Amino acid sequence: MGKLWGGRFDENDLDPKVMDFSSSLQVDRELAEYDCASTIVHVEMLGARGILAKEEQDELVDVLKGLLARIQKGEWEPSGHEDIHSAIQEYIEKAAPVSSRKMHTGRSRNEQVVNDVRLYCRDNIDRVSGLIKAFQKQLVLLAERNPEAIIPGYTHLNRAQPVLFAHLLMSYVEMLSRDAERFDDAGKRCDVSVMGSGALAGSALELDREFSARRSGFSAVHSNSMDAVSDRDFMAEAVWCLAMTAVHLSRICEDLILYSIPEFGFIEIGSAYCTGSSLMPQKRNPDVLELVRGRSASVISDLNSLLVLQKALPHTYNRDLQEDKAPLFRSFATVKASLEMMAGLVGTVTYRETASMEALDNEFIYATDIAEYLVGKGVAFKDAHDIVGAMVKKCSEKGMNISDLSISDLKAFSEELDEGVYALLNARVSVRNKKTPGSTNPKMVSSRVAEWKKKLK
Numbered sequence: 001m002g003k004l005w006g007g008r009f010d011e012n013d014l015d016p017k018v019m020d021f022s023s024s025l026q027v028d029r030e031l032a033e034y035d036c037a038s039t040i041v042h043v044e045m046l047g048a049r050g051i052l053a054k055e056e057q058d059e060l061v062d063v064l065k066g067l068l069a070r071i072q073k074g075e076w077e078p079s080g081h082e083d084i085h086s087a088i089q090e091y092i093e094k095a096a097p098v099s100s101r102k103m104h105t106g107r108s109r110n111e112q113v114v115n116d117v118r119l120y121c122r123d124n125i126d127r128v129s130g131l132i133k134a135f136q137k138q139l140v141l142l143a144e145r146n147p148e149a150i151i152p153g154y155t156h157l158n159r160a161q162p163v164l165f166a167h168l169l170m171s172y173v174e175m176l177s178r179d180a181e182r183f184d185d186a187g188k189r190c191d192v193s194v195m196g197s198g199a200l201a202g203s204a205l206e207l208d209r210e211f212s213a214r215r216s217g218f219s220a221v222h223s224n225s226m227d228a229v230s231d232r233d234f235m236a237e238a239v240w241c242l243a244m245t246a247v248h249l250s251r252i253c254e255d256l257i258l259y260s261i262p263e264f265g266f267i268e269i270g271s272a273y274c275t276g277s278s279l280m281p282q283k284r285n286p287d288v289l290e291l292v293r294g295r296s297a298s299v300i301s302d303l304n305s306l307l308v309l310q311k312a313l314p315h316t317y318n319r320d321l322q323e324d325k326a327p328l329f330r331s332f333a334t335v336k337a338s339l340e341m342m343a344g345l346v347g348t349v350t351y352r353e354t355a356s357m358e359a360l361d362n363e364f365i366y367a368t369d370i371a372e373y374l375v376g377k378g379v380a381f382k383d384a385h386d387i388v389g390a391m392v393k394k395c396s397e398k399g400m401n402i403s404d405l406s407i408s409d410l411k412a413f414s415e416e417l418d419e420g421v422y423a424l425l426n427a428r429v430s431v432r433n434k435k436t437p438g439s440t441n442p443k444m445v446s447s448r449v450a451e452w453k454k455k456l457k
């Protein structure tokens, strides 16, 4: 079993249990492709600097490219190594015994691992952004398919005011667009090369840090070698973004669960995304939504792990930092899978008009509209609020709806109330009457739908 640090030790010094305990290979094999790619760049840099002869460089690059291809085809299964870096090193040593002795020149695993993880984050942030976009597209399409659909909007989980179903869906699109912006921004902190930092102090060799950065597609070179090997905030930041997205998904899930269960019944989720009960034949369970909601817990924990891991850790590299990868990889995997599921699920959602309209039967939902009608007639809002409040109180005591009140009943509450009130007791009128930009007014909602459709093309 190849180690990267044999010289100072007697061959059999290490207790095999320690190797088991300390190996990260099961986790960091995820970095295999990035480690090969970044090692190729390192070898090319050493070649450009004349530290490796042309033939040595070519031989190493060939072997590394061969390994990379095997990794991509899933044909290479390393085992029994301390980490992925040692496993790759040993593979190269076997294939190119002489040149490989120079391959690690001017490089430490402390920077190598950070560089690999930066490449991993860059790639995975791109993937998450793509998945967010795909999910947004499905939400926009669902909104577009249901331009007229109305549901009760809720505050405090109490029916509050009628809103367009599309308005709710577009609120998710807006929310997710902030997530996408944050990933974009977090990506900038990942986009920095650390190669040339050495173990912590830099290198006495004439390495070309710009070359390494450029060749790996990084936009900048880390400006302090100690910070470069210690810095894990770019990871915590990415996972913070993942946690925020996971929390957003959990809220969307909660809405869709509520709105799809028989108690609400405003939407139906396609059978492909529901499961049945082993005991109760009538059940149609929203398991996918429950799992996405449930898994947000692990992403929040992963963020917590990454922060606690760094708390009070002395500069610079400490082996504790090996523990950063499991939470990082897990949270990316969880959010990617969740976003993919959500996009698929939303594509199967249908609006159910009858149940939605039934939920709007109680006309108290128009109380705010009546109060604003009174304001339009010059009544002070506070007075209007009192008037309509008294009206609702009376109706609920008598088990009446507002439309059951006669004109003279209305006049008893306020002289300003007239037959115009009856026209307000209608969900379509209610949404159409909204005037503020960003409101549930159907014209505003559909122009936002169109804008987003274009943006997401």
Ligand code: ARG
Residues within 6 Å of the ligand: 024, 028, 082, 083, 109, 110, 113, 317, 319, 321, 322, 323
């Ligand atoms: N497996 C290690 C990690 O993930 C790689 C760096 C090890 N460096 C060291 N000096 N032991 O952090």
